[in-house]
Amino acid sequence: MREWAEFETVEGEGGPVLRVRGPLTVSSIAPLDRRLRELGKVSAIDIGAVHEIDTVGAWSIWRASGALGAEIRGADDRAKRLIDAVKNAESSAPIIPHRAGLTERVPQAVGAKVAGFATSLKDMVSFLGTTIMAMAALIRHPRRFPHLALVHQIELVGVSSLGIIGLMSFLIGIVVAQQGAVQLQQFGAEIYTINLTGRLTLRELGVLMTAIMVAGRSGSAFAAQIGTMKLTEEVDAMRTIGVSPFERLVVPRILAAVLMMPVLGFYSAVIAIIGGAFIANFALDIPFWTFLSRIREVVPLTDLWVGLVKAPVFGLIVGMSGCYQGMQVSGNAEEVGLRTTLAVVQAIFMVIVLDAFFAVFFTEIGWN
Known part of the structure; x- marks a missing residue:
């Protein structure tokens, strides 16, 4: 039977702490990912009970920490490496690319057609x-x-x-x-x-x-x-x-x-x-x-x-x-x-x- 990732919220020293357990992999994180989007503010995310993690899980936890304003605790060496990798791979480019104006696009298109011809x-x-x-x-x-x-x-x-x-x-x-x-x-x-x-x-x-x-x-x-x-x-x-x-x-x-x-x-x-x-x-x-x-x-x-x-x-x-x-x-x-x-x-x-x-x-x- 497939094991799903789960979480619970407990009180910690600096405020509520989100404890995650189970596997954080692409095949098991879907329910957790949807529920993380609905949470309020927490002070930290504890992943010490996570026994398996991949790039998708690391990216989901790192994204949730930024959205919830929380720090990540309990990460082992593998989880730290993956979280650092997805953190460094973040792009600040806009999701929707810039679209030039009509006066710029038309000459460019005409020029490209002439050069192609x-x-x-x-x-x-x-x-x-x-x-x-x-x-x-x-x-x-x-x-x-x-x-x-x-x-x-x-x-x-x-x-x-x-x-x-x-x-x-x-x-x-x-x-x-x-x-x-x-x-x-x-x-x-x-x-x-x-x-x-x-x-x-x-x-x-x-x-x-x-x-x-x-x-x-x-x-x-x-x-x-x-x-x-x-x-x-x-x-x-x-x-x-x-x-x-x-x-x-x-x-x-x-x-x-x-x-x-x-x-x-x-x-x-x-x-x-x-x-x-x-x-x-x-x-x-x-x-x-x-x-x-x-x-x-x-x-x-x-x-x-x-x-x-x-x-x-x-x-x-x-x-x-x-x-x-x-x-x-x-x-x-x-x-x-x-x-x-x-x-x-x-x-x-x-x-x-x-x-x-x-x-x-x-x-x-x-x-x-």
């Missing part, structure tokens, strides 16, 4: 350089090229995503055509809905929405897969046996994203145009096949090339972000979730920024 940018450039070196090594030694891993990643990035990208693109085409028709009908120019749908999907929305979908679907998978392998030390094990993680893990994923993005972007644009033709058949009384044949007349070939040029760059950004964040995982499982989120956010942000750059660039060179 600069460091991350430098690390990503270094990561890109290492990836290029790994690709060069595979070109020099083609027998080491991970063909099966590349085919597997192409299936995951491309073939497996056809359904969701097709559905998303079809609905986007419907929305663009329907909303464009509503606005153009005010000017009696609803026939130009074909121009709007065709050029917008081939030039911008097809590849942009595909990149966002691939970032959320495949980029997050890259980060989670590589991050989990880092956490379970599989990446370190690969290095130990002489296998380059970049050649086996990073290169196939980045190549799959780069190779499949033009295909998926073109597929997305075609499905979006079909969605626009579908809704135009009902909302504008434009026959389905007439809509599709008119696309070839009103959409210049440069719009197709603009989308195809942007697609591999977007694929590189998505693959790089996912693999980079996955390789940064360390510590615990929470880091995997954090890095996966960062991979998606970083990829989408960079894709949108680059899309804006491409829009200005192609306009300046006359592809508009």
Whole structure:
């Protein structure tokens, strides 16, 4: 049966004395600790009858002596050492840390973000350089090229995503055509809905929405897969046996994203145009096949090339972000979730920024 610490109050020479007996350990002091908080003033605390004490018991007695304004008596050598140790370990720091004002916290947070962005940018450039070196090594030694891993990643990035990208693109085409028709009908120019749908999907929305979908679907998978392998030390094990993680893990994923993005972007644009033709058949009384044949007349070939040029760059950004964040995982499982989120956010942000750059660039060179 567990023995609990007990106490009694007796009269002493200088006033009431609190006598404690039994073990003062973490497993037996809970009832005593609660009752000590309810006591009034005593002149001393006598622990001569205590036969066992640990750090928790010493700290409770020392804290009670300070709260009750009493001295500690009857302590043996072990109890004295423990009480002196907890007494010297006392901290005067506030329990609630100081919180800086808004005018101080906001600049600090902004500065930390800017510094973190600069460091991350430098690390990503270094990561890109290492990836290029790994690709060069595979070109020099083609027998080491991970063909099966590349085919597997192409299936995951491309073939497996056809359904969701097709559905998303079809609905986007419907929305663009329907909303464009509503606005153009005010000017009696609803026939130009074909121009709007065709050029917008081939030039911008097809590849942009595909990149966002691939970032959320495949980029997050890259980060989670590589991050989990880092956490379970599989990446370190690969290095130990002489296998380059970049050649086996990073290169196939980045190549799959780069190779499949033009295909998926073109597929997305075609499905979006079909969605626009579908809704135009009902909302504008434009026959389905007439809509599709008119696309070839009103959409210049440069719009197709603009989308195809942007697609591999977007694929590189998505693959790089996912693999980079996955390789940064360390510590615990929470880091995997954090890095996966960062991979998606970083990829989408960079894709949108680059899309804006491409829009200005192609306009300046006359592809508009």
